[in-house]
Amino acid sequence: MIPVNIPNITEDDITAVSETLRGGWISGDAPIVSEFEKAFAAAHGQSFGVAVPNGSLAIDFIFRVLDIGPDDEIILPAFAIISCLSEVLRLGATPVFVDSDTVTWNMDVTKVEAAVTEKTKAILAVHTYGLPVDMDSLLAIAKKYEILVIEDAAESHGLQYKDRPCGSMGFASTFSFYANKNITTGEGGMILSSNEKFVSSLRYYRNLAFKPPRRFVHDDIGWNLRFSGLQAALGLSQLQRLDESIRRRREIARAYREALAGIPGLSLAPEEGEFGKNDYWVVGISLDKDCFPPAVEIAERILSAGVQTRPFFYPLHLQPVFKKSSVFLEYHLSVAEWLGDYGLYLPNGLGMSDEQLSEAAQIVAGVFTS
Numbered sequence: 001m002i003p004v005n006i007p008n009i010t011e012d013d014i015t016a017v018s019e020t021l022r023g024g025w026i027s028g029d030a031p032i033v034s035e036f037e038k039a040f041a042a043a044h045g046q047s048f049g050v051a052v053p054n055g056s057l058a059i060d061f062i063f064r065v066l067d068i069g070p071d072d073e074i075i076l077p078a079f080a081i082i083s084c085l086s087e088v089l090r091l092g093a094t095p096v097f098v099d100s101d102t103v104t105w106n107m108d109v110t111k112v113e114a115a116v117t118e119k120t121k122a123i124l125a126v127h128t129y130g131l132p133v134d135m136d137s138l139l140a141i142a143k144k145y146e147i148l149v150i151e152d153a154a155e156s157h158g159l160q161y162k163d164r165p166c167g168s169m170g171f172a173s174t175f176s177f178y179a180n181k182n183i184t185t186g187e188g189g190m191i192l193s194s195n196e197k198f199v200s201s202l203r204y205y206r207n208l209a210f211k212p213p214r215r216f217v218h219d220d221i222g223w224n225l226r227f228s229g230l231q232a233a234l235g236l237s238q239l240q241r242l243d244e245s246i247r248r249r250r251e252i253a254r255a256y257r258e259a260l261a262g263i264p265g266l267s268l269a270p271e272e273g274e275f276g277k278n279d280y281w282v283v284g285i286s287l288d289k290d291c292f293p294p295a296v297e298i299a300e301r302i303l304s305a306g307v308q309t310r311p312f313f314y315p316l317h318l319q320p321v322f323k324k325s326s327v328f329l330e331y332h333l334s335v336a337e338w339l340g341d342y343g344l345y346l347p348n349g350l351g352m353s354d355e356q357l358s359e360a361a362q363i364v365a366g367v368f369t370s
């Protein structure tokens, strides 16, 4: 079976982690953690990086430190991972869902301004599946109504929006280093921002709100959200070949595009969007409901043929967890709902071999044409 993700861990990565292990400074206080934060921030056009245990917590932590609460509304795409929503709900704030664009699968920015109210505190701008969301439109709305834009760039290490890096444009941005991302540390995450005061707060609360002169005497309650030296060593090593990783993702996507070309009712995200090139964090396919059964059914057929795929995100407003409480019933977001039912993505791990790629492409094309 060809798995949907095979990470790429090189000899250089292993050497980097071994050296850090031998050096003995492995905690969140290791200098290599700030070295990684600085290098990662510099590579993405922000002044400061704050490494945290994962990309979900990065989002949670930002909303906490911004003091989002029950009187606040947060605008976000319905077609997204639950990580975008969880803390909004935990804090008692109200999510306001926006539908997606049929071609790019990103939030339909033409629908955002109508979603702004007096209670709106922030827009969560998610760059989805390899194409950047239209940041200039979102930034213009945010400026007009004095609200913040937070970028969820978990899928967009090294991705460009026009001539700017994704993750450089919001008040703050978040990244994930989960095993299927463009850079992985196994688990891991990063917050970037150029707001020094905000970054100091993040650092303070990340480290249990320890404070001089006495470490164990507290004025505030914080969290331990530190990132280990071992993770930083791996991240720093992976960052060195980010361009190469993105080139590989595009090469993988090209192979699938060729194998799946001309199949009626099947679309891949474009190689080039209006705002930048696709880095194909995943190679997603969307299906016309008149031509194909739902993605879960197709995924089963492809799996029986030996290839693991994954159906797309499921729309946030339709999650079964909300059924009992009957919240979000007012939402009808046809594009997000269609993508949730008729989208899936193919194996494109950075560690997949050319042989696995051509085999996977052949098998997938075979299922779609049989």
Ligand SMILES: *Cc1c(COP(=O)(O)O)cnc(C)c1O
Pocket: 054, 055, 056, 057, 081, 083, 084, 126, 152, 154, 155, 175, 176, 177, 178, 187, 188, 189
């Ligand atoms: C992966 C991902 C996350 C969550 O990151 P984790 O490190 O897995 O917690 C958040 N947002 C998006 C868009 C993601 O793709």
